[in-house]
Amino acid sequence: MKIKLVSVILLVVYLTIFISCSSDEEETMEESLAEAPSAATWLVIQDQILSPKCVSCHQNGASEATQSGLILTPDVAYSQLINRIPKNATARSDSLILVGTNGPKSLAKSFLWEKINAPNEDHFYQDHPSYGSIMPPRPLTPLTYGELEFIRKWIIEGAPKTTVVADLKLLENTERYQSQPAFIPPPPPKDGKQLHVKQFEIQPDSEREFFYYQPLENPEPIYINQVEISMRPGSHHFLIYGFQANVPIPQPQVYRELRDKNGSYILTTIQSMRFHTFVAGTQWPKMNYKFPAGIALRIPANSGFDLNSHYVNRTKSKILGEVYANLYYADPKQVEHMAEVITFTNLDIRLPPNRITTLHKTFNFREKVHIFQLFSHAHELNTEFRVEINGGKRNGEEIYFSNDWEHPPILELDPPLVLDAGQGVKLIATYNNTRNREVNFGFLSTDEMMILFGLYYTN
Numbered sequence: 001m002k003i004k005l006v007s008v009i010l011l012v013v014y015l016t017i018f019i020s021c022s023s024d025e026e027e028t029m030e031e032s033l034a035e036a037p038s039a040a041t042w043l044v045i046q047d048q049i050l051s052p053k054c055v056s057c058h059q060n061g062a063s064e065a066t067q068s069g070l071i072l073t074p075d076v077a078y079s080q081l082i083n084r085i086p087k088n089a090t091a092r093s094d095s096l097i098l099v100g101t102n103g104p105k106s107l108a109k110s111f112l113w114e115k116i117n118a119p120n121e122d123h124f125y126q127d128h129p130s131y132g133s134i135m136p137p138r139p140l141t142p143l144t145y146g147e148l149e150f151i152r153k154w155i156i157e158g159a160p161k162t163t164v165v166a167d168l169k170l171l172e173n174t175e176r177y178q179s180q181p182a183f184i185p186p187p188p189p190k191d192g193k194q195l196h197v198k199q200f201e202i203q204p205d206s207e208r209e210f211f212y213y214q215p216l217e218n219p220e221p222i223y224i225n226q227v228e229i230s231m232r233p234g235s236h237h238f239l240i241y242g243f244q245a246n247v248p249i250p251q252p253q254v255y256r257e258l259r260d261k262n263g264s265y266i267l268t269t270i271q272s273m274r275f276h277t278f279v280a281g282t283q284w285p286k287m288n289y290k291f292p293a294g295i296a297l298r299i300p301a302n303s304g305f306d307l308n309s310h311y312v313n314r315t316k317s318k319i320l321g322e323v324y325a326n327l328y329y330a331d332p333k334q335v336e337h338m339a340e341v342i343t344f345t346n347l348d349i350r351l352p353p354n355r356i357t358t359l360h361k362t363f364n365f366r367e368k369v370h371i372f373q374l375f376s377h378a379h380e381l382n383t384e385f386r387v388e389i390n391g392g393k394r395n396g397e398e399i400y401f402s403n404d405w406e407h408p409p410i411l412e413l414d415p416p417l418v419l420d421a422g423q424g425v426k427l428i429a430t431y432n433n434t435r436n437r438e439v440n441f442g443f444l445s446t447d448e449m450m451i452l453f454g455l456y457y458t459n
């Protein structure tokens with residue numbers, strides 16, 4: 001009985017799894033008396049760009065703010081940016097600062113500029129795979145050419161707080177950079193493997209989600225330390241899963257649909273999901289994720305990956321999907337730490353009908369751990385999923401928040417979160433059971449789940 005329970009737990013655990021002129025100077029006395037004096041350039045940046053386009057994520061309490069260490073609300077944004085060292089470790093070691101006050105020199109060393117300069121995205125993603133995403137991240141639209149020029153001018157002029165250094169007229173250019181509509185497949189890695197989900201169609205006004213198994217053809221174990229994904233536009237999410245040892249493996253290169261034409265789940269597909277182990281994933285059309293230095297995920301010999309693509313087509317004509325995933329292999333001699341997978345699962349789920357219920361469960365580590373990636377998994381009744389540190393000096397500190405059960409954010413922690421033996425994480429999940437029956441743990445979409453997935457290494 002016990003053994004059975006353990007294997008059920010294992011199944012459960014692996015079940016499923018992202019210029020210019022100063023307008024002031026040109027004004028005559030009369031004009032400036034007639035009109036309100038021009039607002040300081042910084043204030044315009046705050047009010048017209050940062051507040052509407054960045055603060056939704058970069059505000060106190062948002063998990064993205066924790067992840068990026070950056071708050072852009074009007075009370076603190078200026079001091080958060082000026083002469084501040086980035087949280088991104090690679091940007092830091094490239095000695096960038098968010099915004100410096102040395103004019104043009106500072107522009108070249110500005111991480112803010114690097115992050116928002118969408119027209120330069122090819123350079124950004126290819127030369128700096130560890131710099132994260134262009135801001136605001138996809139699918140949000142990049143800043144306009146006018147906004148970019150306005151900010152560029154401000155930095156070149158020394159990023160002052162109270163003076164006018166950029167012409168408001170710049171903002172009238174509301175055109176935006178558009179990524180090349182022609183989708184260019186990335187060249188395969190020199191040392192690694194390129195996985196390819198060949199072109200497929202998504203019918204007008206519909207969604208398509210499937211799995212696609214690709215053998216790695218690796219006679220020896222391999223170590224992966226970087227994953228680069230690029231897709232044709234329209235992707236909702238893309239995930240890469242491995243399989244546990246000694247489980248049935250699906251046929252290679254077959255599109256295994258998740259739902260049939262009527263929207264019902266296809267059971268054979270659901271069954272194959274029970275044996276998954278999470279490897280990597282993204283909700284953005286372009287991702288280049290590098291494990292922290294010296295860390296890699298070990299993949300046993302003769303493995304393969306199940307590629308999970310979900311496209312949404314809201315247009316009136318059919319669109320094409322296509323995915324490339326480049327897996328970079330690490331030199332085993334350079335691997336100091338093996339990545340381990342977190343699958344913290346609360347099986348004790350009892351949600352009374354027509355009620356909001358919050359469940360808590362704490363998981364502690366037996367040894368010191370360095371956590372570098374986390375994301376939650378639950379089903380459609382879940383309204384909020386929080387994770388707090390348990391124990392130690394930071395006891396009670398919230399480190400993860402999701403209110404999107406379908407596409408929870410994938411939190412990357414760089415530097416990793418270090419927890420000592422005996423410390424751990426507390427999962428706090430809230431469910432709104434709008435049904436007339438009790439809902440429990442289970443595999444169907446109408447059952448519920450409470451899982452925290454993640455990656456860590458030990459000393």
Ligand code: HEC
Binds near residue numbers: 069085088136137
């Ligand atoms: C949808 C959420 C979201 C929005 C909107 C957003 N950001 Fe971000 N931002 C993030 C996340 C998540 C990170 C950390 C991961 C990364 O760097 O890609 C981040 C990181 C950053 C960083 C790097 C901070 C550091 O020190 O490493 C900067 C700078 C930044 N954002 C600026 C902006 C600006 C400016 C805007 C608006 C134009 C913006 N962001 C809009 C989510 C967001």
